[in-house]
Amino acid sequence: MGQSHNIEICLGSSCFSRGNREVVHIIKEYLRKNHLDDKVMLRGARCMNHCSEGPVIIINGKTFFSIDTQDIEKILERELA
Numbered sequence: 001m002g003q004s005h006n007i008e009i010c011l012g013s014s015c016f017s018r019g020n021r022e023v024v025h026i027i028k029e030y031l032r033k034n035h036l037d038d039k040v041m042l043r044g045a046r047c048m049n050h051c052s053e054g055p056v057i058i059i060n061g062k063t064f065f066s067i068d069t070q071d072i073e074k075i076l077e078r079e080l081a
């Protein structure tokens with residue numbers, strides 16, 4: 001069984017300083033708690049050219065803008081279900 005999900009998190013300087021610095025930790029913790037580490041490929045990405053709509057993450061090809069540390073768990077629950 002391979003990795004069935006892909007998460008790309010923008011670690012460009014704008015997204016990083018606007019929240020993805022925390023979001024990357026929240027995602028890692030979520031994957032660990034839910035035993036999803038080997039099901040999900042998590043990768044940092046460079047600026048995705050959507051800085052003004054950031055922070056940005058892409059889950060399974062779907063782009064999420066203006067990510068908030070409050071919403072991220074709900075998004076993960078829905079998208080990784």
Ligand code: FES
Nearest residue numbers: 012015048050051
């Ligand atoms: S830094 Fe994330 S879109 Fe530019």
